[in-house]
Amino acid sequence: MVLPRALAKFNRYATNPVAGLFAGRAPGFAILRHQGRKSGREYRTPVAVFHPDGVYRIALTYGRNVDWVKNIxxxxxxxxxxxxxxxxxxxxxxxxxxxxxxxxxxVRPWLKALSAEYYVEARPASE
Structure with missing residues (x-):
């Protein structure tokens, strides 16, 4: 069960602003900065990130069809x-x-519980 879209909408307006206060500094979290593909507006999305081997991976707890994934x-x-x-x-x-x-x-048991089977993988641009 990937998290429902209604929860994503709630998080966008209620939880994300609070998470943004610590996500850029806390281990395992980050602020993903991206530009809207239609609006051109800059967005900041708190995410859980893992990069033990220099490759950055972000769990898609709301599934792969969320706007920030489409934008990046x-x-x-x-x-x-x-x-x-x-x-x-x-x-x-x-x-x-x-x-x-x-x-x-x-983290794996939490991903399984959420049915978060997809993730984003990216590499540093300087490589």
Whole structure:
């Protein structure tokens, strides 16, 4: 069961502003900065991010059809503000892995519970 769209809408206006206060500094979280593909407006979305091997991976807890995924795919890249630094990422790809092997072992049960089988993978633009 991927999280429902109604919850996503609630989070956009209620939870995300609060999460934004710590997401750019807390381990395992980040602020994803992207540009609207239609509006051109800049958006900031709190996300859980994992990058133990230099490749950045973000769980798609609301599924792969959310606007921010469409925006970064159309743009071919995005910025991630994490642990006090901003990293430019490129070539985002939506990948499928029901086992969640790409995520830390402690996170996998949560991903399974949410049926979050998809994730975004991107690499630093400077590579």
């Amino acid at each position: 795919s159309a743009a071919g890249g995005f910025a991630l503000h994490t642990r006090g630094e901003t990293i430019e990422l490129t070539d985002p790809a939506v990948l499928h892995d029901p086992s969640g092997r790409w995520a830390p072992a402690a």
